């Protein structure tokens with residue numbers, strides 16, 4: 240009898256830990272941490288603040304490599320953001336991720352400044368100003384200058400850094416949840432709901448502690464609306480859970496589980512999604528470091544809110560990389576036939592067919608096609624997820640005009656970009672200049 244009570248007690252304790260499904264997945268976490276650490280060594284591209292954040296939220300560390308990466312963030316990423324600010328271009332998402340990355344390394348944010356004109360101001364001041372601009376833009380255009388994912392990142396980064404976020408800025412995010420403004424192309428953006436949930440949960444927690452610390456009377460801004468928005472988002476995430484456990488798709492599940500953890504969900508609400516993520520990780524779905532960086536905190540029962548309580552004391556320093564023998568991947572001898580269709584903004588369509596070695600990425604196929612002088616040309620822009628297709632046959636799908644080159648295979652939207660998507664036999668890839 241006493242044994243039963245003890246077992247039930249343990250079960251109750253386990254289910255009171257949000258989303259805690261910990262079991263024997265140490266090996267998996269170790270290997271994902273190593274993959275992320277190895278990605279820091281890739282020479283091309285900007286140092287990635289999202290990867291830094293995930294490594295810092297982990298239990299396992301390589302303090303030397305993390306320190307070196309921090310230095311690259313404060314030089315290379317810093318300069319990249321500085322050039323956006325100088326050019327008066329919106330950069331709230333990168334500023335926010337930079338803030339979260341620095342905070343996760345317990346870096347003194349007040350020492351980071353940017354200069355615009357002849358005025359030098361701190362990182363947090365710039366982030367607040369960017370959020371004000373975004374808020375003003377929403378007032379007139381019903382959408383942010385960037386997108387609601389970046390707007391949510393901005394609220395989150397200010398909040399975890401101890402800034403009391405302007406209640407009008409928060410209110411715009413609450414209203415966007417209410418009016419279901421979070422889309423990705425023509426479908427729902429689970430990633431954005433998840434990021435908004437973390438931002439609003441952080442605001443709710445800090446409003447509560449701000450007011451309970453005050454002796455005199457204190458108003459919790461947006462109290463009831465915050466609760467409603469959080470309940471609605473949770474509902475949205477749970478109804479978007481597929482039979483295989485994914486919430487949205489493979490690449491939004493990590494953020495969705497982080498959001499559920501931040502909202503204190505019980506284990507029953509996350510278990511199948513956690514299992515889906517472990518399956519994805521074992522099946523090598525997460526070959527893009529960005530994908531690992533969004534899933535790894537969730538797999539360790541953490542969310543971006545955990546940055547708030549980081550103290551960087553007595554950290555593990557055992558994460559080591561074994562030297563890997565360079566592997567030369569020989570191009571496959573088998574070729575697959577592929578068709579690429581380009582649909583311009585005016586609706587005209589062009590078809591190109593080519594043979595590519597089996598397993599080639601779309602980017603490799605485009606390069607081959609480009610070399611054949613059939614009239615197909617393309618350009619890309621670099622981003623944290625890799626190359627973003629921006630120009631096809633001389634036609635730019637401009638983000639400023641809310642247009643992009645949408646990628647589909649046999650009528651189904653791709654869930655990966657041109658460098659990650661691998662071609663299979665007889666596929667027809669459609670690139671369509673689309674508005675969003």
Ligand code: B12
Pocket residue numbers: 331332333336385386388389423424428430431487488489490491494527530533622623624625626627628629638642643644645646647652653654655656657659675
């Ligand atoms: C907003 C958004 C878009 C917007 C971006 C424009 C804008 N200003 O809003 C639009 C609608 C254009 C878009 C398009 C696509 N997207 Co998108 N997008 C996002 C979202 C929600 C936020 C990105 C962001 O602002 N990040 C914050 C800033 C600080 O980081 P950043 O790197 O500087 O941001 C830029 C890039 O991320 C780039 N971008 C956006 N999507 C994609 C996708 C790929 C593959 C690449 C390389 C770059 C890229 O646009 C951002 C703004 O400039 C993410 C969600 C997530 N979990 O990250 C999905 C996400 C990155 N997108 C995704 C996908 C699949 C696509 C498309 C390939 C869809 C399609 N079938 O066509 C296309 C890209 C096609 C191309 N031309 O290369 C996937 C990528 C998964 C993966 N493993 O690669 C994500 C993770 C969503 C998901 N869960 O499926 N996207």
